[in-house]
Amino acid sequence: MQDTYSKLMIADALRRARAEAPFLALLLDREPALAARLDSGALPGLAEAVIDDPAMPVMRRLRLERRRLALLVAIGDLAGAYDLTTVTGALSDFADRALDAAITAAIAERTPEACAVGFAAIALGKQGSHELNYSSDIDPILIFDPDTLPLRPREAPDEAAVRIARRVVEILQARDGDGYVLRVDLRLRPSPEVTAIALPVDAAISYYESLALPWERAAFIRARAAAGDLALGTRFLDTIRPFIWRRALDFGAIGEIRGISRRIRDHHAQGQMFGPGFDLKRGRGGIREIEFFAQIHQLIHGGRDMSVRAPATRDALATLAEAGWIARDEAQAMTTAYTLFRTIEHRAQMVEDRQTHHLPTGAALDGLARLHGLDDGAALLALLRPHVAATARSYDALDPEDGDSLSHDAAHLEQQLAEAGFADHDAAARRIEQWRGGSYPALRSPAAREALEAVLPGLVEALGAAPDPQGALVRLDVMLARLPSAINFFRLLEARPALARLLGAILSYTPTLAEALGRRPELFDGLIDATALDPVGPVETLMAEMADAGNDFQAHLDHVRRIVGEKRFALGTQIVAGVSDPLDVSAGYARVAEAAIGVLAEATVAEFTARHGRVPGSELVILALGRMGGGALTHASDLDLIYLFTGDYMAESDGEKSLGAVLYYNRLAQRVSGALSVPTASGPLYEIDTRLRPSGTQGPLVVSLDGFARYQHEDAWTWEHMALTRARPVFGSASARAATQGVIDSVLRGDRPARDVVADAIAMRAEMAAHKPPKGPLDAKLSPGGLVDLEFAVHVVQLTHRTGFAPHLGAAIVELEALGLVPAGLAAAHDFLTRLLVTLRLVAPDAQVPAPATRALIARALGVADWGGVVASFAATRQEVSDFWAMVAGSRGVE
Known part of the structure; x- marks a missing residue:
């Protein structure tokens, strides 16, 4: 009776297989001997799938065995003769045999006389637990022992291991008319994007003991040595067992x-x-x-x-x-x-x-x-x-789900992100999932991911409320990718929720600050101090902060760059946060730069004199011009500098390597420029522009103060005297600065060649307009009626009337207004344009009309009610400046 029942079940299984499973029907056609026995009501044992023919090529033998086993397992399963344990066990045992045969064959092909040692496959997933699917791939980790792996002459072990691994995969995966053996997925090995497909055993042990992720712990619950050198595989698993099974389980581990x-x-x-x-x-x-x-x-x-x-x-x-x-x-x-x-x-x-x-659909x-x-x-x-x-x-x-947390359910997470303000909530969810998965080094540790989870709800809320949530999220992703550690960053945001909102604003509004943060995420740390959003202190205080008591010049450069970077970042943030007037921020940028010049020039002089000594009765003087001279920089300003030296240009230094004064100071100035401009590990500092020196790029980098005075008194052109109106000594002793200022004052008050200042200014402005047109409709500097026109007009008035020579353009205009030499209200025009320039350098450096939310920030920074007011004020101010420039250009300017 039992035999009859079994025959009926096998016959029914065959009927269903032929009717509903094209693959099984094909196997029945390809294996007529097995099919005949099944049709007779017999169920051959699974051992009959094995082919005992040593002469048959291994790839063909394994393909045929797999085909026969697939047929017998399927019919036995459909007939109810095999339970799930039998099915998965048979499939897993075959995978082990096939993998072992492939390793043995790959080694034998390369080194025929050698034993198959030194190379092992660690089975993970369902193969590891003897639960392999009917049509599953396998997920082994391939390891090797460099000391025992068979090698060809002059072959490195790692190269041999990779070649063996590639051959193993080829034997198992290659398809022909007989099908294939097994699909192989090697992506569960450590860091598959950068590691070789076969790993040295000691390197693999080191990884799992120190760097592995939580999901890898779960994967190794089912790991076992499945093929190849089983002793090697067992030793590996025994060594890393403490990594998988931890006796102490703290809250961080539970969080993992x-x-x-x-x-x-x-x-x-x-x-x-x-x-x-x-x-x-x-x-x-x-x-x-x-x-x-x-x-x-x-x-x-x-x-x-x-x-x-x-x-x-x-x-x-x-x-x-x-x-x-x-x-x-x-x-x-x-x-x-x-x-x-x-x-x-x-x-x-x-x-x-x-x-x-998947379950199929329809028929x-x-x-x-x-x-x-x-x-x-x-x-x-x-x-x-x-x-x-x-x-x-x-x-x-x-x-x-914790109601106060960010969901881990995909659909719910996307809903939360959409409600928070992310238009592309699907992309945002994928990015957050990457973070949660420990995709970046800074997020690999349990503590980092715990800190991430704690801050994510507030961070998503803050970024979602930002003007560009998606862009802010992408820029934050860039930051996280570059961070060596993210724990402190997340803890900072958790402790100070307001900083999360500020971060969202920075990443959305200010591409300039966002890029700086992407390069140096540690800049954000400075904002934890409540005073970071206060105006920066005086130059002396800043210099004291930048001073370095050590003797390592390179370390001192890094130290100054770190402080300058933090100060400039904080100053820009003050505008984003709406806590400071852009005019005050502009002055702050200049004080920071002046302090950096003073500290780095002093350090460079000290290092230089240690080798070359000093030139007796002489010293270096640094003269700032342009916006630096006027003490009103933007975030992107370069530094216009002229290097001078006092004393006799024929003198020589008194050091071990003596130099003539001219060569001495030219080399010293080059090093000062390098200290101020060459990037270090802590980033760049300033671009240095020395083209305003006597004779421009055709002249020496440094001239004596006497030579500078003679040039300015006798040979300088109108544009050079216009530049001199904003000159200010920023480095040198008090007496040297006073002497330099005396030269400047005498030149500006009339001790200079007679020129047609107006005609020269008109020609220069026309040439500038031809070669440097406005960058965009909001270019507060180069647009007609912008700051350049205002500067030209004011400098013409200063030179022709020989008065109002404050280096700061706004202060000079106030003096000239008081004297009745410029229209009333011109100081307000200067302030409006400067606020606009300083703000746009941060939020719209291309001078194009920004997004609506950024327009609101600009209006707030300018003290105007709305964007319409900004546009109207900009137009009115430009017209006022244009009228003033036209009036000045029409006047007589010959001295």
């Missing part, structure tokens, strides 16, 4: 494990809802949730309770229940569900030999149901539905 459980639903938005197309593996309430339910409990308790370390999922559920860590009825329900899900998954894979985990779902012995797709869904629902409930209870 919760993160693993949450991410399961984040990767695959489709196939989550139950019904046709449901993903049996990744769907809500599916196979993966049962596996993770078991693994999470194993990670929590397995460090102290060795009984729960079972690799296979159903075994793990049983041991956890036996130990009392989970409820017995819950373990039984999940075991039943897992068995059913895996069985139906196998049915889906039998149809076309595809590694699919294909009915076909899958019939293959399983049901009437139609509705019956199959009815069979699965209660188990899916029960699994989802148990998994949800494991880690309920």
